[in-house]
Amino acid sequence: MSHVSLRCESCGAAHPSNMDILGCHGCGCPLDVEYTAAGPSVPIAGYDVRMPFHEPAATLSLGEGNTPVVELSKIGEALGIKRLDVKLEFMNPTGSYKDRGTAVMLSVARELGIREIVEDSSGNAGASVSAYAARSGIKAHIFAPASAPAAKLKQIRVYGAEVHAIEGSRDDTTDAAIAFYKRNGLVYASHAWSPFFFEGTKTFAFEVARRYGGEPPSHVVFPVGNGGLFLGAWRGFSELLDDGRIGRMPRLHAVQAANAMPITARSRGGGWSQADAQPTIAGGISVAAPARGGQVVDVLRRANGTAVAVAETEIASMQKALARDEGIFAEPTSAAALAGIHHLAAEGVIAPGDSVLAPITGFGLKDEVRFDVEG
Amino acid sequence: MSHVSLRCESCGAAHPSNMDILGCHGCGCPLDVEYTAAGPSVPIAGYDVRMPFHEPAATLSLGEGNTPVVELSKIGEALGIKRLDVKLEFMNPTGSYKDRGTAVMLSVARELGIREIVEDSSGNAGASVSAYAARSGIKAHIFAPASAPAAKLKQIRVYGAEVHAIEGSRDDTTDAAIAFYKRNGLVYASHAWSPFFFEGTKTFAFEVARRYGGEPPSHVVFPVGNGGLFLGAWRGFSELLDDGRIGRMPRLHAVQAANAMPITARSRGGGWSQADAQPTIAGGISVAAPARGGQVVDVLRRANGTAVAVAETEIASMQKALARDEGIFAEPTSAAALAGIHHLAAEGVIAPGDSVLAPITGFGLKDEVRFDVEG
Numbered sequence: 001m002s003h004v005s006l007r008c009e010s011c012g013a014a015h016p017s018n019m020d021i022l023g024c025h026g027c028g029c030p031l032d033v034e035y036t037a038a039g040p041s042v043p044i045a046g047y048d049v050r051m052p053f054h055e056p057a058a059t060l061s062l063g064e065g066n067t068p069v070v071e072l073s074k075i076g077e078a079l080g081i082k083r084l085d086v087k088l089e090f091m092n093p094t095g096s097y098k099d100r101g102t103a104v105m106l107s108v109a110r111e112l113g114i115r116e117i118v119e120d121s122s123g124n125a126g127a128s129v130s131a132y133a134a135r136s137g138i139k140a141h142i143f144a145p146a147s148a149p150a151a152k153l154k155q156i157r158v159y160g161a162e163v164h165a166i167e168g169s170r171d172d173t174t175d176a177a178i179a180f181y182k183r184n185g186l187v188y189a190s191h192a193w194s195p196f197f198f199e200g201t202k203t204f205a206f207e208v209a210r211r212y213g214g215e216p217p218s219h220v221v222f223p224v225g226n227g228g229l230f231l232g233a234w235r236g237f238s239e240l241l242d243d244g245r246i247g248r249m250p251r252l253h254a255v256q257a258a259n260a261m262p263i264t265a266r267s268r269g270g271g272w273s274q275a276d277a278q279p280t281i282a283g284g285i286s287v288a289a290p291a292r293g294g295q296v297v298d299v300l301r302r303a304n305g306t307a308v309a310v311a312e313t314e315i316a317s318m319q320k321a322l323a324r325d326e327g328i329f330a331e332p333t334s335a336a337a338l339a340g341i342h343h344l345a346a347e348g349v350i351a352p353g354d355s356v357l358a359p360i361t362g363f364g365l366k367d368e369v370r371f372d373v374e375g
Numbered sequence: 376m377s378h379v380s381l382r383c384e385s386c387g388a389a390h391p392s393n394m395d396i397l398g399c400h401g402c403g404c405p406l407d408v409e410y411t412a413a414g415p416s417v418p419i420a421g422y423d424v425r426m427p428f429h430e431p432a433a434t435l436s437l438g439e440g441n442t443p444v445v446e447l448s449k450i451g452e453a454l455g456i457k458r459l460d461v462k463l464e465f466m467n468p469t470g471s472y473k474d475r476g477t478a479v480m481l482s483v484a485r486e487l488g489i490r491e492i493v494e495d496s497s498g499n500a501g502a503s504v505s506a507y508a509a510r511s512g513i514k515a516h517i518f519a520p521a522s523a524p525a526a527k528l529k530q531i532r533v534y535g536a537e538v539h540a541i542e543g544s545r546d547d548t549t550d551a552a553i554a555f556y557k558r559n560g561l562v563y564a565s566h567a568w569s570p571f572f573f574e575g576t577k578t579f580a581f582e583v584a585r586r587y588g589g590e591p592p593s594h595v596v597f598p599v600g601n602g603g604l605f606l607g608a609w610r611g612f613s614e615l616l617d618d619g620r621i622g623r624m625p626r627l628h629a630v631q632a633a634n635a636m637p638i639t640a641r642s643r644g645g646g647w648s649q650a651d652a653q654p655t656i657a658g659g660i661s662v663a664a665p666a667r668g669g670q671v672v673d674v675l676r677r678a679n680g681t682a683v684a685v686a687e688t689e690i691a692s693m694q695k696a697l698a699r700d701e702g703i704f705a706e707p708t709s710a711a712a713l714a715g716i717h718h719l720a721a722e723g724v725i726a727p728g729d730s731v732l733a734p735i736t737g738f739g740l741k742d743e744v745r746f747d748v749e750g
Contacts, residue, residue, distance in 0.1 A: 062702055063445050063463050068438025088438050091466050095740060135702035157748040160699040324535040327437055327510035365740040373532040
């Protein structure tokens, strides 16, 4: 009856579409939405875009998406790039791109009659899920490390979610969330696992295609932790390419902090292991063991992309340049992507005449300022 | 040579268009932009809109405007209103509607070759001017009370403006800014005085007209301190009406905090005077002596509007309802407008079957949370 099934990205097994299934019954790998029949579509940037819910008119929205693109002329010149644009994803209802994914994930949850969900996040995803849950009347439990910044926990609480502060590591928080949802028979609405989340973030690609008249920039450079926007954008550009709406796939690159670079290590080789992870000021990509790490590495290969890792000082310096030269107050995580462009240009992956786009994924207001604002 | 002159809203005297003139040479009253010849226009929400600069292609932008409208079904039901919508103005590049005005004001400044400006603000306007000044390479001096919240001063400093912290009252801050710009031969880019600022905020009205198919809601309800959005919206709706693009002017209402209600007092009568002003949690409308107070009262009369004043507890309670019921994290100032709708409905100004729109002018992330987030 549904137009959707959930396909294992690894072994290919198909599963019925619901929110009880987290990973493939066969191999445990993450699942992706697959459209198996004609179904509803919604207008995104002038395209009809397939979606996994059944009643588009009843979907949940806080006005997410439709973010502007602006040029960074000064930073572009400093990096030696002819045309450098950013898409201001922090201009979303809770201040990060996560709202694209949450809107679709919770629209599906509401259609399924789900009343109570569990998520683990210390930052943007937690705030986003808390807000959309409030709007839809769903009770949300957000698990976060007890050590998370107070300001981030406050935003999560503002919208009404119940925050479960967990002592220990980030992994301990995930373990506690999983134990809680299993014990209480609830749904795990995870931005790292749920295939519906990535179906929401794919809208980014449709907006880019429209903005550039069907010819996306040569390179799109993402900060990557769990790959929430990177993988969604890949899905979107793939749909556009399959439908003949764009002529070629842009190269999709991944930037990580050198202090948490599992994907860069797997993609490029080298001696980094999870045990080498250190704290990074780029909290949104502080992920040592990403749920979809293998999928990100696979997409990098297929999208002719390169992964690079950047130093903490480079992130802080780029946060300052974005604010002082361009008037954009970005989270350190977003500044990391810009810092990565410097590496990609130095490696010759990006040529001076190429066009480059990066998302500014989260608002600096939500995080710490990592440079001396008096200086 | 210019297509623009500056007209005194009070005595009608015309002045040449530049940023050295603050008030009318005759009577000292605020000036408004008047288009005296054909000039450039820019596309706003599908309309060609006249603007006071000369080269639209060279204007300054951070992607401001184009904000979404969402329905508040739960709060609307609680207030007994059939259709209550909000336009999420906090989804602007620095987190408030001020960016609409700043973009135009600083585009004009850049065209005029101005290199250094002065503004006084303890909050959203200061951050907005700091950001656009950074982007345009203009040096900004922002005067703010030394007692302003640290978080607000931090956002202003992030973008690189020089902050002048002034001991004393909010009026002392304005006096210091004015003395400084005069002493140093600089330009006073004031969001309260500059006619170019209001020419930017008029874009709000064009987006509303487009969103509602040329038939704006019956009532638009604004939080009003200096009237930065209220007066701009009036200008925009007036242009639309003059050009036959809308059939009628919506009623424009003003909401103030009871602790700072000069416009409500002037509009409705009553014993309030500037000496009665008290601190309010709605910092964006904490203005005891608005520069354009007389103009706001005049527009209220012409737009068949009503001014109301709300209590601090009503503001805090509405901030909580917006977050918990609708998933919107608003500044207390924005919550005040919603609280005012309750008064307007109780007074019979708004009937249950009417359609109502309010802007959510600033992001809650920028301000204090005024309810118990644990409760």
